[in-house]
Amino acid sequence: MAPLNGISTPPAVGYHGAVSEFKRQLIESTLRETRGNRTHAARTLGLQRTYLLRLIRELGVAAPPPPSRGAAPRSC
Secondary structure (H helix, E strand, O other), rough: OOOOOOEOOHHHHHHHHHHHHHHHHHHHHHHHHOOOOOHHHHHHOOOHHHHHHHHHHHOOOOOOOOOOOOOOOOOO
């Protein structure tokens, strides 16, 4: 299959597989940008936090562990 926006998918994946892979990559990228903060990632993606958590589980997203409570935020 020809790359679409720089993303190539194997032909055997099909439409639904390609959509799932896109969602997985988008969620992983957003979680990296938010340093694993799932609430902020959900807000950024315009999703309910519980729906994002379900997608993480269903799509097998390699999500970083949530930040520990009371941990000081990292400075840039």
